[in-house]
Amino acid sequence: MSAPFSDVCALRSVHNPYRVLIAGGCYAGLAAAINLFQSCDTFDDPIPLDITIVDERDGFYHVIGSPLALSSKSYAEKAWVKYKDIPVLQRPDVRFVHGSVSKIDPESKTATILEKPNKTERAELYDFFIAATGLRRVWPVVPQSQSRDEYLEEAGRHIDAVTNSTAPVLVVGGGAVGIEMAAELKETQPNVQVTLAHSRSKLLSAEPLPDNVKDCALELTEEAKVNVLLNHRLKSSTPVTNAQDGTVVYDVEFENGHKMTASQVIMAVSRSVPSTTYMPAETLTEEGYVNVLPTLQLSSDKIPNALSHFAVGDLIHWSGIKRCGSAMHQGKFAGLNIHQIILQEIQGKEPVLNKLAETPPMIGLAVGKNALSYGGDGMKYGTQVMEWFFEADLGFRIVWDHLRLGM
Template identity: 55%
Template sequence: MGSLAGLQTPEPFRVLVAGGSYSGLSAALNLQDLCRGLLPRCGAAPAEGEHHESTEFAVDITIVDERDGFYHLIGSPLALASETFTEKCWVKYDNIPGLQSPNLHVLQGSVKSVDPARKVATYLPYGNTADPQEIQYDYFVAASGLRRVWPVVPQSLRRKQYLFEAGDHIRAATASRHGVVIVGGGAVGIEMAAELKLVHSHLNVTLVHSRDKLLSSEVLPDEVKYRSLELLREAEVNVLMSHRLDRTEEIKDDRGIRCLRLHFTNGHSMLADQVTLAVSRSVPTTSYLPNDVLDEEGYVRIQASLEFPKETPNSTAHFAVGDLVRWSGIKRCGAAMHMGYYAAHNIHQRMRELQTQTVVEEEKKSKLLELDEIPPMIGLAVGKKAVAYWPEGGVTYGEEVMKSFFGDDLGFSICWNHLRLGGNKVE
């Protein structure tokens, strides 16, 4: 395993990353920077006069992802409303300039098991249902997020198939006479309703929520919930609060055309052509990990250094980042990329420790970056405007907030540039 400086051990460190989205790409690319002696792309610039301690290592990074490309998940509400944006939202890994490097490989497949004691993982290549392949590694990063259902997230694994999936959904929604109903007033439901109405202003879009406040399961100030409702109404989305869907019945309307009648538990009923459920809980994709690193819901019980629990064999070689970790705060892509950067820094640090065996335990520890508690914060796009909340800034909302949190493409360019997926050029 190898330092370029010492040249005693020419074999590169082998790093395996499960999941090639925000957190996994951040871990891989920041590690790539550090191992080349560069400043990590997602780290803060060093203060004036501060010295960047660089140590180069030969490293070979493999990312395994079920999809054939980077899917900008945050953009889903727009990708499932606008066919132009559908195209933009998924970029095949082969077409991402920032990933083209001889020591960075992306494999399409599903990670199936990880054995921390042996440092061996297995994965099933795409299209192969019976023949798992083994991958040996020196460091492992779990970055495979949560399993989310359709139509919150497209289920296709290839871009070509995804364009059909999203296109069919958009055409069905836009052909609607009676309207589209989105059930669930959490962040996803709010954004889906608002984007659909923004792109197709002629459509009758209704958001129904069973509680008397939107975002009712989030620990956020009431003002965020109230402003979200206000902005939705301003965007001309019909909002039905305190409406719990009881059942949906297929009927023929007065013209003899098939549609749906929705019945609510309060006795209200209405017609619609399409009903989108944005209520189901997403679950961690961690079934490939040993049970004893997981909590009862399947989240990885990380230490603040993002390493697996101390008692795991080779815990200092195993990291977890992004949505699948048990940590405070609302699951957000900013946090996922930040964790990826911390994991990269800490892996690089662990590589250095292997080189300098003489460093005492406490000194080693202090060089690791550790996560602080993350308070609840949110940025929510509601049509042309956005609502945001973080503890220092309080609640802000409006078109400027939209611009700074999401730009004009629901955050695609912000994430793309932050991870420098275009190579060194910022687009």
């Protein structure tokens, strides 16, 4: 017979809580933490927790807002909120560590953490671990700064450079990031000439989407007054300094022989890499993604305590296009599933675990004043779609409220 609920909770007191370590404090990591502690708060006898969130940044950065954050200084201020300024997380059972997880030992349930600013190394014990560090993306897809103050300086320099452009700004790469970056730049800085160059015959060529979606993306991009060059693979970009005033422009040449002069060249084409170097090699694919069960627990039978370890967000090996919505959904499931496992220990009941379904291709794309969506209901586009999916701030308010960050 299992011990009464209150007796087990007494054993798990504030002095001996369930320790949950989350690597990554963006969409998936925050969703996991919030859903877990809100589930544990709902009982007459609250389940004691100690949640530690480790992140290289000192705050939550709205990654999908990057195209606007790197075009508008006022929006850049909004897109990064320090963890200490997020109301729902200001509670004694949630701690933040500005740093990174360098490795985990699943057998002893111990993580090695490197704390900033000096990369001081320390060990952290846990009962449950959640990997939510996402993909490592390069500049200017996302800012590389790790503090809000440095980020504002980084974004400000970039915005000043493109605002003062005398020749066209060239965005290279016609994936979702490149399209949104070019369109937001033109929307916020209408006097700047913006050219988007893509190496293939259709935009979004790397995504498993129907041709009508890719064609619509082109139409909306051109409607946003962005000059689109298809079948233009960048060959070289050579900086040239004006001897009189010291300004720099770029002599650009494409492999098809086309040449142009650009005031700035923004590379929006890069292969993002999963940030999973701290994970045991047995849990990873050849590309570095984490293999998980539908419950988001590690699927490897080669490491101990695999079912106490979860992975969520862009770093998991799963179907579908990497999206903010999917990351938050997976984080929620991980938090709820840890709660179910805790209840099993307390009440002796078999846990009812949420399971992730196979995810078909879907996308939401902001293109200036319009947006394009594709999913189970087919394709939709226009200003109303922009309002539904992104509103006027590339989804910041939607995400903030969905995660209940202001509570």
